[in-house]
Structure formats: C-alpha cells, structure tokens
Amino acid sequence: MRLSAPIFRLKRHARLLSRSTGNPLHQALDHVARDEGFRSWSHLAAAAREGAGPGARVLNGLVPGDLVLLGARPGQGKTLLALEMVAEAAVAGRQAFFFTLDYTERDVGERMMAPGVAQAIASGRIVIDTSDEICADHVVDRLHDAPHGTLAVIDYLQLLDQRRQTPELGRQVDVLKTFARTAGTIIVTISQIDRAFDAQEQRLPTVADVRLPNPIDLKLFTWTCFLHDGEIRLEAVA
Structure with a gap:
C-alpha cells in the first residue's frame, strides 16, 4: 500500500496532532496509521520497511x-x-x-x-x-x-x-x-x-x-x- 506522504511527514503530522489534541504521541501515531489504512503505527512502519531498499x-x-x-x-x-x-x-x-x-x-x-x-x-x-x-x-x-x-x-x-x-x-x-x-x-x-x-x-x-x-x-x-x-x-x- 502506497503512503500518502513520506514517513517523516506522517511523523510530523502525528506530533502536531498530539499537541493539538493533548493525546500521547503513540496514540496520534496510531491515528495517522489508521488513516493510511494500517492497524497501527508499528504495522505501517513494518510494511514500509518490508518493501523498501x-x-x-x-x-x-x-x-x-x-x-x-x-x-x-x-x-x-x-x-x-x-x-x-x-x-x-x-x-x-x-x-x-x-x-x-x-x-x-x-x-x-x-x-x-x-x-x-x-x-x-x-x-x-x-x-x-x-x-x-x-x-x-x-x-x-x-x-x-x-x-x-x-x-x-x-x-x-x-x-x-x-x-x-x-x-x-x-x-x-x-x-x-x-x-x-x-x-x-x-x-x-x-x-x-x-x-x-x-x-x-x-x-x-x-x-x-x-x-x-x-x-x-x-x-x-x-x-x-x-x-x-x-x-x-x-x-x-x-
């Protein structure tokens, strides 16, 4: 599955989301991952590594x-x-x-x-x-x-x-x-x-x-x- 943006931009979006909502960063990361179609951030990161050179x-x-x-x-x-x-x-x-x-x-x-x-x-x-x-x-x-x-x-x-x-x-x-x-x-x-x-x-x-x-x-x-x-x-x- 192709990501909508590079991982570093997704991480940045999660940090901004965490600050604006007051939720922990790990929850914001998981939220961003679900928007990308993954179960969690760890699932997204693993998928990105698997297909990458x-x-x-x-x-x-x-x-x-x-x-x-x-x-x-x-x-x-x-x-x-x-x-x-x-x-x-x-x-x-x-x-x-x-x-x-x-x-x-x-x-x-x-x-x-x-x-x-x-x-x-x-x-x-x-x-x-x-x-x-x-x-x-x-x-x-x-x-x-x-x-x-x-x-x-x-x-x-x-x-x-x-x-x-x-x-x-x-x-x-x-x-x-x-x-x-x-x-x-x-x-x-x-x-x-x-x-x-x-x-x-x-x-x-x-x-x-x-x-x-x-x-x-x-x-x-x-x-x-x-x-x-x-x-x-x-x-x-x-």
Missing part, C-alpha cells in the same frame, strides 16, 4: 534535524547507499542535494539509475553540486532556502577542510549540526574508515574506526550508519 530503509529511520555519519571501507557501497537515499527522497517529492568533492556530475548521474531520477534532476528536485568550494558554509548557503525535510549528502567528510582557507573540520561539523537542527534538514556525511579496520575481528566498523586526520567531536552526529559486506547498521549516537 537499503536507501529507503535508512532514510525512513531519520527525521529532519538529523546529522548522520555514513562510513565504510572503499568498495563497500557507501556512496551507492547515499545516492539511493537521494533518489528515494526526490522520487517521494522531497528536495535532495548531493555535494561531492570526489566525483563529476556525470559520474553521479550515471550511478543514479533508479526510476524517476532523471526527471528529478531535470526538475531540480535533485541538485548535484561538484564545486571546488564545498565546505560547511557553502552547503549552508546552498540549503538556505531549501524546504523543511530536505536531504543533503556530503561526499565526503574528510575533504571538507582540504583547502587552507576553510575552517577546521570540527568547526565545520558544528556548523552543519546547528543548521540541520534549526532548518529541519537531514544532512548525511560520507566518511572514510581507517585502514586498520579488520573485518575478521568485527563485522562492521564503529566510531573508533572513523578516519580522523583532524579531530572531530563525533557526538555532534545524531546517527551513525556503518556498512560492510552487505550488512548495514544504523545507530543513534549516545
């Missing part, structure tokens, strides 16, 4: 204001997962941005083969930014007028302070965190994982395996998403 499943776990660190070793599909999230957001009618310091616009377009993506790029719902000026301030400036719930992916975290004139990486992450929270944007930063990560000792990387040539307070992120050998784990940052 990896990008949609990760995206459905996020809400506006989230700052996400998406990390994996090379060749494990982190960029592909991020592009799937961009495609899912755009096809659902949301604005999506892909900022990359690593790929050309043609490279990105060729990797985004999901139905409806070409139309979304042509209409401007997907914006691919390959500027050499990409940094936190550049991202915030491009997203300044973007609607609530916009998804932005940055490829990738460790390149944001490669130019001498940009602030240190920790300050840039703080800027992104503040903007995501105040603007209601979801920002996903693709991250490198240190070569010392050993898949024979642990199935998936952790925050301890994130490559940090310059210090960052990883608690600024609301979620981490690590993947390796086809397994994906999305976890809230404590």
Whole structure:
C-alpha cells in the first residue's frame, strides 16, 4: 500500500496532532496509521520497511534535524547507499542535494539509475553540486532556502577542510549540526574508515574506526550508519 506522504511527514503530522489534541504521541501515531489504512503505527512502519531498499530503509529511520555519519571501507557501497537515499527522497517529492568533492556530475548521474531520477534532476528536485568550494558554509548557503525535510549528502567528510582557507573540520561539523537542527534538514556525511579496520575481528566498523586526520567531536552526529559486506547498521549516537 502506497503512503500518502513520506514517513517523516506522517511523523510530523502525528506530533502536531498530539499537541493539538493533548493525546500521547503513540496514540496520534496510531491515528495517522489508521488513516493510511494500517492497524497501527508499528504495522505501517513494518510494511514500509518490508518493501523498501537499503536507501529507503535508512532514510525512513531519520527525521529532519538529523546529522548522520555514513562510513565504510572503499568498495563497500557507501556512496551507492547515499545516492539511493537521494533518489528515494526526490522520487517521494522531497528536495535532495548531493555535494561531492570526489566525483563529476556525470559520474553521479550515471550511478543514479533508479526510476524517476532523471526527471528529478531535470526538475531540480535533485541538485548535484561538484564545486571546488564545498565546505560547511557553502552547503549552508546552498540549503538556505531549501524546504523543511530536505536531504543533503556530503561526499565526503574528510575533504571538507582540504583547502587552507576553510575552517577546521570540527568547526565545520558544528556548523552543519546547528543548521540541520534549526532548518529541519537531514544532512548525511560520507566518511572514510581507517585502514586498520579488520573485518575478521568485527563485522562492521564503529566510531573508533572513523578516519580522523583532524579531530572531530563525533557526538555532534545524531546517527551513525556503518556498512560492510552487505550488512548495514544504523545507530543513534549516545
């Protein structure tokens, strides 16, 4: 069954309903789910996960204001997962941005083969930014007028302070965190994982395996998403 709106919008509607009626949030969520034709919110969420690809499943776990660190070793599909999230957001009618310091616009377009993506790029719902000026301030400036719930992916975290004139990486992450929270944007930063990560000792990387040539307070992120050998784990940052 197709939902009338993306899950994040349904959640927002439930929160507003809870405030206006004074009922608990779980009751408002169930009410919204019944309007969508499901028995309860848990039934709706399970149905959404069952038919969704990896990008949609990760995206459905996020809400506006989230700052996400998406990390994996090379060749494990982190960029592909991020592009799937961009495609899912755009096809659902949301604005999506892909900022990359690593790929050309043609490279990105060729990797985004999901139905409806070409139309979304042509209409401007997907914006691919390959500027050499990409940094936190550049991202915030491009997203300044973007609607609530916009998804932005940055490829990738460790390149944001490669130019001498940009602030240190920790300050840039703080800027992104503040903007995501105040603007209601979801920002996903693709991250490198240190070569010392050993898949024979642990199935998936952790925050301890994130490559940090310059210090960052990883608690600024609301979620981490690590993947390796086809397994994906999305976890809230404590």
